[in-house]
Amino acid sequence: MHDASMKVKQKQPRRYVISQKLDAFFIDMYSLGQFMGRFFRAVFLPPYEFKEIIKQSYAVGVKSLPLITLTGFITGIVFTKQSRPSLSEFGATSWLPSLVAIAIIRALAPLVTGLITAGKVGSNIGAELGSMKVTEQIDAMEVSATNPFKFLVVTRVLATTFMVPLLMLYMALLALAGAFVNVHANEQTSFVSFIENGFHSINFIDIFSSVLKSIVFGFTIGIISCYQGYNTTQGTQGVGRAANTSVVMAMFLIFIEEIVIVQITNWFRP
Amino acid sequence: MIKEGLHIDRTKCVICIRDLHKSFGPNHVLRGIDLDVYQGENVVVLGRSGTGKSVLIKIIAGLLKPDKGTVNVLGNDVTAISYRELEQLRLRIGFSFQNSALYDSMTVRENLEFPLLRNSKHLSRGQVTEAVEKALDAVGLSQTINQWPAELSGGQRKRIGIARTLIMQPAIMLYDEPTAGLDPITSMEINELIKEVQLKFNTSSIIITHDLTCAKITGDRLAVLLDGRFVQEGSFEQVFSSGDERLKSFYDYNFIT
């Protein structure tokens, strides 16, 4: 009996194009693409679910606010503190505000906000939609004649896409505040000269590029976590996996997008 | 207008299924289902776990697409109509899910309001509240109105789930294992509720179960699903006096003989 079944297995043709894992990865990417297509088709068609978009935006903002506040302020202080020794070697501590502002606005604020939101909000959406899926709440919504894709997915993706840029600007502000506190305590720099100094080397492209990055990060977090949650299978175990995969995949993509967008916007710099 | 009592109209077929097939990959679940449910009738679908009972009613509600065959519900071919038409049809179908599927993020009141607020926008605040209270009263759970689903017992969740569908006054009710996981007394209450809904609102229902007490009490007719087909059909007595060996273990387990 046992031998016979082994033989049958060996006779079967090779079923994978590359390997099981890689095939699964590309199939997953393909259905993620389909999911995105479905989003763009649904987002422009009524009903628009404004109330739910506002509710979700509020949830995204409020959930991340304490963490963003803390991280922003501390990032500002620590970054300033750690940069001081290298600048003071050249007697260039007066450049500190300018260096810190560039680092925060160009790189730190978008990236840190993206990563924090991916962890906090991405896991939340993945787990929430995942448990709604496995307990048939999504089916229940569908049979009560509410399009669950619009009500659950479109609203959440829009919420993260709107909120991450706002959170990023808020974080940049707090990080600059942290930097000012540190600079003021050490170099007695006044608020006015901190601002003048700091924003001297910031231009429109810096801010535009950071806002653009945050919009892309926000969209990524929303679409990935909704995709993972909405396609959850295999009960409660699947819910945990959906939450986890949402965070890992969103963070991975955020780094890739960071590199790509920095490259592209650098072409437009004078 | 409520007409209490049993009114089965054998000339009106509300759910007519012909030669229905459904596979998931290599798993050929439904292999040629034929079923008629008449106006005002409760049909029980009996079958072991994994035979495709849930798949069958999900196809009826348009949640899954069949591979082959026709499914006609209230005069609409669910496989052929547009999404908008399907939504309109779904307003007339009540679906009681196996694990109740109450929205965890909403209170009992919000759960019941959800279908109403979204589909009957002309109703005033007062009318909505009145409908919610009436539906809760019909399932005997008025006191739970401000509770969260997580605070309710399994039986209560089931009844709230049924109330949430009754609020839209459906013509058809689909119950997925209404008594699974409940104690005998609570199961009995659910059985009586299902019967009451039929008599009070003259709904037609499909009740999926493997609980023979539930089948006997709620069903006007039984259909036994085995290997993707109905192998027996008729009243409880007809089905279980047929001497079919495949049904014997079912009966023996439920009514120790």
Ligand SMILES: Nc1ncnc2c1ncn2[C@@H]1O[C@H](COP(=O)(O)OP(=O)(O)O)[C@@H](O)[C@H]1O
């Ligand atoms: N969405 C789905 N995708 C893949 N397989 C499914 C799906 N839904 C059900 N199945 C499979 O169909 C079979 C019947 O499932 P189901 O109808 O839930 O059984 P039951 O009779 O216990 O309700 C099972 O083998 C199940 O694995």
Ligand SMILES: [Mg+2]
């Ligand atoms: Mg089932």
